Amino acid sequence: MLSPPASHRLRRGRYSEQNRIYLLTTNTLDREPIFLNWRTGRHVVQQFRQAQEQGFAESLAWVVMPDHFHWLLKLQHGSLDELMCRTKSLSTRTINQVTGRTGSRWQQGYHDHALRHDEDLKRVARYVIANPLRAGLIKRIGDYPLWDAQWL
Template identity: 30%
Template sequence: MPRRGREKSQSGIYHIILRGMNRQTIFEEEEDAIKFLQTLKESKDKSGYKLYAYCLMSNHIHLLLKEEEEELGIIMRRIGASYVYWYNGKYGRCGHLFQDRYKSETVEDDRYLLTVLRYIHQNPLKAGLVKDLKDYKWSSYSEYIKRSEIIDTDFILKLFAKDNNKAIQSFKAFHEISSNETCMDIEENKKITDEEAIKIIKIGCKVSHCIDIQEMEKEEKNRCLKLLKENGLSTRQIARLTGVSRHIVVKA
């Protein structure tokens, strides 16, 4: 069955999700997240789009942007190709990093624009990563409160108030509201406990102890590591339970 064409936004604004292949971790280290933000800025300068929000999670990314000079498909190819080229070079890997087709939804009015904005910024809070939005380093929330680096804040803040200080206070108050409104998101598997992960490792890799994987031949080791990722274990969890370095897990 052919894929359905993407809905075209009349406003030019889209909520986008980029997801790691097979739920793969996209950001292993802080350097990776920093590089992706640099990629966003560089592609923004070339493509001329407006960026209203971002949030980098371990295995997926939320973006809220408005296409202007280039269409969305070109923008996303530019972002993806640049980051994947760098990431593959760093970790000595090849092939795809992102799921081949990014998800997108149109944003056609100011009310839903603000709903999506809050939804994106509240991702780390709902995931239990922080207790206060300002403490999460990898979202655009702080760019609205402090100083903008790559976000076009003026348009959003003017929806709250004409005076900038009042707008920022209203922006903060708006984000303190716990909303039940739903936006496009990814379907996440239930987090696998270490006890469950150990069983998967022993059965799937046919070993008596998790650390036995360290002694395997390279080809067999890579097969096992790939199998564990496909079964929902995180890169950090695999490395911690088997003693195999995260770099080797990612490369496999």
């Protein structure tokens, strides 16, 4: 018997807790670097902001990399699955409109990490926003256009 795809294994044991802080990560379909064009990546950023405006999540830090994103947030309403489904669906719609493409832009599933109470939140935020630096895309964090952190 074949084991289920990895995206289904990621859901096993997943529990969404309001007012809990999570680090979420998801990849583009086939790791296509569609956000090398930062203007396309702004459509994902728009969904992060919309989720906050609508009370689903408080964004603490995020970075949109060429083929994935990291989003540090405090879940406020609904579940992680609902939040990620909404974020991926709405960003796909706008990205496809501006690029003239069709179909999914995201791999199924996502990775979530619920932060423990003793984890240093600012350290995790620094890890998130330093992603482009570690990937060799920039020489200074301020040079990358697709990131933000609540503390800056």
